[in-house]
Amino acid sequence: xxxxxxGRRKAGALVAGAAIAGTVAAGxxxxxxxxDASTFVSGFGLPxxxxxxxxxxxxxxxxxxxxxxxxxxxxNDPPQIVPWLAESHTVTPDGLVWEFKLRSGIKFHDGSPMTxxxxxxxxxRMLALGLAPAGAFLKIxxxxxxxxxxxxTVRFKLETAYAPFFAAIPSISIVNPRMIExxxxxxxxxxxxxxxxxxxxxxxxxxxxxxxxxxxxxxEIFDDHFMGWAHNPKPVRKLAxxxxxxxxxxxxxxxxxxxxxxxxNLPADQVAQINASKIAYVQKDMVMRIFIIRMNNTKPPxxxxxxxxxxxxxxxxxxxxxxxxxxxxxxxxxxMPDNLWGIxxxxxxxxxxxxxxxxxxxxxxxxxxxxxxxxxxxxxSENEQSVQGAQLFQSDLAQIGINMKVVGNIWSNxxxxxxxxDTTPDMWVHWVSTYFVDPENWVGQMYDSQFHxxxxxxxxxxxxxxxxxxxxxxxxxxxEDREPLYQEAIRKIMADSPDIWVYxxxxxxxxxxxxxxxxxxxxxxxAEMRWIxxxx
Amino acid sequence: MLRFVxxxxxxxxxxxxxxxxxxxxxxxxxxxxxxxxxxxxxxTPEQIERLRQQYGLxxxxxxxxxxxxxxxxxxxxxxxxxxxxxxxxxIAQRLPAxxxxxxxALAISVFVGVPLGVIAGLxxxxxxxxxxxxxxxxxxxxxxxxxxxxxxxxxxxxxGWLPLRGxxxxxxxxxxxxxxxxxxxxxxxxxxxxxxDALRHLVLPAVTLSLGGLATIVRFTRAGVLDTLQQDFVFxxxxxxxxxxxxxxxxxxxxxxxxxxxxxxxxxGGLIAGGVVVEAIFDWPGIGxxxxxxxxxxxxxxxxxVTLLVxxxxxxxxxxxDLVHGLLDPRLMERA
Numbered sequence: 001x002x003x004x005x006x007g008r009r010k011a012g013a014l015v016a017g018a019a020i021a022g023t024v025a026a027g028x029x030x031x032x033x034x035x036d037a038s039t040f041v042s043g044f045g046l047p048x049x050x051x052x053x054x055x056x057x058x059x060x061x062x063x064x065x066x067x068x069x070x071x072x073x074x075x076n077d078p079p080q081i082v083p084w085l086a087e088s089h090t091v092t093p094d095g096l097v098w099e100f101k102l103r104s105g106i107k108f109h110d111g112s113p114m115t116x117x118x119x120x121x122x123x124x125r126m127l128a129l130g131l132a133p134a135g136a137f138l139k140i141x142x143x144x145x146x147x148x149x150x151x152x153t154v155r156f157k158l159e160t161a162y163a164p165f166f167a168a169i170p171s172i173s174i175v176n177p178r179m180i181e182x183x184x185x186x187x188x189x190x191x192x193x194x195x196x197x198x199x200x201x202x203x204x205x206x207x208x209x210x211x212x213x214x215x216x217x218x219x220e221i222f223d224d225h226f227m228g229w230a231h232n233p234k235p236v237r238k239l240a241x242x243x244x245x246x247x248x249x250x251x252x253x254x255x256x257x258x259x260x261x262x263x264x265n266l267p268a269d270q271v272a273q274i275n276a277s278k279i280a281y282v283q284k285d286m287v288m289r290i291f292i293i294r295m296n297n298t299k300p301p302x303x304x305x306x307x308x309x310x311x312x313x314x315x316x317x318x319x320x321x322x323x324x325x326x327x328x329x330x331x332x333x334x335x336m337p338d339n340l341w342g343i344x345x346x347x348x349x350x351x352x353x354x355x356x357x358x359x360x361x362x363x364x365x366x367x368x369x370x371x372x373x374x375x376x377x378x379x380x381s382e383n384e385q386s387v388q389g390a391q392l393f394q395s396d397l398a399q400i401g402i403n404m405k406v407v408g409n410i411w412s413n414x415x416x417x418x419x420x421x422d423t424t425p426d427m428w429v430h431w432v433s434t435y436f437v438d439p440e441n442w443v444g445q446m447y448d449s450q451f452h453x454x455x456x457x458x459x460x461x462x463x464x465x466x467x468x469x470x471x472x473x474x475x476x477x478x479x480e481d482r483e484p485l486y487q488e489a490i491r492k493i494m495a496d497s498p499d500i501w502v503y504x505x506x507x508x509x510x511x512x513x514x515x516x517x518x519x520x521x522x523x524x525x526x527a528e529m530r531w532i533x534x535x536x
Numbered sequence: 537m538l539r540f541v542x543x544x545x546x547x548x549x550x551x552x553x554x555x556x557x558x559x560x561x562x563x564x565x566x567x568x569x570x571x572x573x574x575x576x577x578x579x580t581p582e583q584i585e586r587l588r589q590q591y592g593l594x595x596x597x598x599x600x601x602x603x604x605x606x607x608x609x610x611x612x613x614x615x616x617x618x619x620x621x622x623x624x625x626x627i628a629q630r631l632p633a634x635x636x637x638x639x640x641a642l643a644i645s646v647f648v649g650v651p652l653g654v655i656a657g658l659x660x661x662x663x664x665x666x667x668x669x670x671x672x673x674x675x676x677x678x679x680x681x682x683x684x685x686x687x688x689x690x691x692x693x694x695x696g697w698l699p700l701r702g703x704x705x706x707x708x709x710x711x712x713x714x715x716x717x718x719x720x721x722x723x724x725x726x727x728x729x730x731x732x733d734a735l736r737h738l739v740l741p742a743v744t745l746s747l748g749g750l751a752t753i754v755r756f757t758r759a760g761v762l763d764t765l766q767q768d769f770v771f772x773x774x775x776x777x778x779x780x781x782x783x784x785x786x787x788x789x790x791x792x793x794x795x796x797x798x799x800x801x802x803x804x805g806g807l808i809a810g811g812v813v814v815e816a817i818f819d820w821p822g823i824g825x826x827x828x829x830x831x832x833x834x835x836x837x838x839x840x841x842v843t844l845l846v847x848x849x850x851x852x853x854x855x856x857x858d859l860v861h862g863l864l865d866p867r868l869m870e871r872a
């Protein structure tokens with residue numbers, strides 16, 4: 001009688017190997033599509049955490065527009081501020097007292113009704129935490145000045161008149177204290193808990209255990225949302241956020257159908273490839289996000305007007321926009337998005353003109369400016385576009401005899417360095433996005449000297465006349481009265497040329513062709529899901 | 537053996553303390569401001585100053601270090617400036633994914649690399665040896681990101697056999713977290729569909745990550761085999777008529793892999809640290825992407841914790857390697 005061909009151990013190993021191979025093979029399907037007809041897989045980046053009172057940036061806007069509601073909200077393109085949780089508001093002529101009337105019948109995700117007390121709690125929590133979204137409110141609003149007049153009316157009494165208050169209202173999400181309070185630890189306002197959980201009333205609710213920072217976020221439809229779903233008979237029922245880090249993976253995932261949308265920063269060189277595919281296309285939208293080369297106005301030679309004008313004429317604006325960005329941006333010569341009110345359209349910006357740059361160079365030298373001093377331009381290394389722009393600038397400056405060194409850096413280092421004039425680089429590159437739709441978000445916070453020490457004001461520009469105009473515009477309530485003040489301030493700022501204003505951004509987002517009904521607004525950048533239907 | 541292990545563990549503590557001290561000081565050289573990172577982009581100078589005081593960042597550096605060491609001793613790794621969650625929680629959520637990827641990559645490297653190294657050694661200067669030598673040079677020279685993209689293009693885009701990215705398909709419901717290892721948790725929950733899906737997602741990143749280690753192991757095993765084949769005991773055993781298969785795969789291999797085992801130890805730590813690129817390309821939810829984010833955002837607590845973690849992993853793996861050496865050659869244990 002012959003023994004077994006394989007020993008017991010060998011046989012076991014073979015069986016285990018076959019089982020694993022079979023398992024992998026069993027799941028193999030030709031199609032790579034990961035989504036079903038009601039699940040939207042988003043490649044948008046995730047915010048640092050889920051608490052809308054701790055974080056306020058573009059990824060947070062995208063998340064909170066779906067998971068939370070606000071008293072008023074920006075909609076459409078160009079953005080309009082429209083009633084949302086509030087049905088109306090009033091303001092006293094001195095601009096100090098604002099009252100908002102809530103709609104009735106609004107429910108949070110746990111089914112509890114929303115009242116003005118919840119709005120009061122939300123604003124007090126935001127002020128107590130004092131983090132990013134509180135920036136617009138801390139100086140003008142005390143926690144005790146937010147009160148509930150009746151169950152559907154909330155009152156804000158400002159310390160001083162502050163016109164951008166209304167524009168900043170959409171940045172504050174209303175949270176549910178009944179979900180947060182049981183999770184408060186050591187008076188932290190539930191900060192740790194809400195960083196990983198949801199307590200809102202938005203169109204989509206966060207799935208418990210459906211979140212891991214930076215990695216994934218799952219949300220499901222909230223059928224009882226106060227706006228209802230009559231406008232969209234076939235809404236997205238599940239939203240799976242799966243941020244992709246690498247451009248190549250992002251594009252491949254879009255092209256094989258495993259992503260329904262990419263983030264909004266698709267490189268221009270990917271547009272043709274995606275548009276040539278059968279499954280996806282690139283959506284182009286103008287946003288309010290300006291690209292600036294900052295100059296440290298306290299450091300020679302940038303403390304000299306002629307030196308600054310020399311640099312402003314040495315940047316090849318249209319070459320950068322057309323050749324490097326593929327034309328996907330608009331030349332914006334103003335210190336603010338050119339599609340926002342408050343722009344003096346008669347003001348002329350600076351053009352690329354090396355002859356003029358040389359003339360200003362000579363004038364600066366004559367005034368003793370050290371134009372031969374090697375200067376540094378710090379770029380965000382991880383952003384290819386800022387590196388390419390800097391290299392283009394470097395080559396043009398070399399032609400007029402300016403030695404500029406391009407220095408790779410990261411955002412956190414640059415913002416920390418910008419806290420003091422002596423540590424702020426000679427020049428650095430950044431964008432200013434839409435935190436709220438008001439000139440205050442750009443020109444107000446960038447060129448009023450009271451903001452020195454923040455990254456937005458890192459030119460360290462100081463002009464008392466401009467300070468006066470901007471401060472007056474800030475405390476004047478009516479837009480028609482504010483507009484000429486901003487126009488005048490911008491004319492003066494442009495004459496002083498403290499920075500180099502390059503372009504206003506065009507957002508490039510890859511979308512699967514099954515995505516229909518998308519509505520774009522520069523705040524949130526088209527990430528509001530309640531309008532979207534998946535076709536097929 | 538217990539005494540040996542205990543002694544090695546005690547010796548590890550000063551090394552880790554030194555690592556912590558050096559990292560703590562080095563991170564201070566970076567100009568990023570943790571208070572600013574905590575406050576966020578839209579913060580005012582007043583908000584930043586308030587956080588600086590709240591987190592003791594205005595105190596002398598030695599005092600900050602003493603407080604930090606005290607917290608680390610109680611496994612409190614602080615709060616991430618980016619996610620504003622406890623760093624220990626963030627790491628605990630991510631570490632299993634990184635370990636799963638590392639173990640799989642290492643398993644591929646070892647179970648493929650060692651036999652290939654033996655074959656190369658046995659066929660010295662014949663075509664299989666030449667072929668494997670070219671492969672091992674390529675394996676070390678090829679950039680991981682290029683190899684990853686090639687695998688994605690072939691197996692995900694062209695053939696459609698394997699998923700492009702991530703740990704699990706978006707439509708798949710995650711099993712309850714027990715161990716944190718997706719494959720294991722799926723089996724515990726009896727979710728064979730999730731198990732299959734998770735295993736498929738693991739293939740491409742693990743193969744990519746294994747490439748460099750595989751090439752290294754082939755080279756070291758080959759060199760070890762060539763050296764051992766010259767030993768007297770091999771001639772003796774051949775002369776005694778030992779079967780060739782038994783001689784090679786037991787006696788020669790056992791005496792050839794000492795250097796390879798040391799390499800495996802080093803590779804393990806290297807794979808954890810080097811998985812950053814692979815995790816980024818495949819959107820693998822491990823500590824690699826978490827670390828990159830921490831560096832880009834100046835998140836000091838995370839940078840410190842990850843450095844400490846990788847240092848600890850290196851230390852533990854080195855102890856294990858010493859143990860394996862002792863098992864392979866008991867004389868080493870006696871000497872130690």
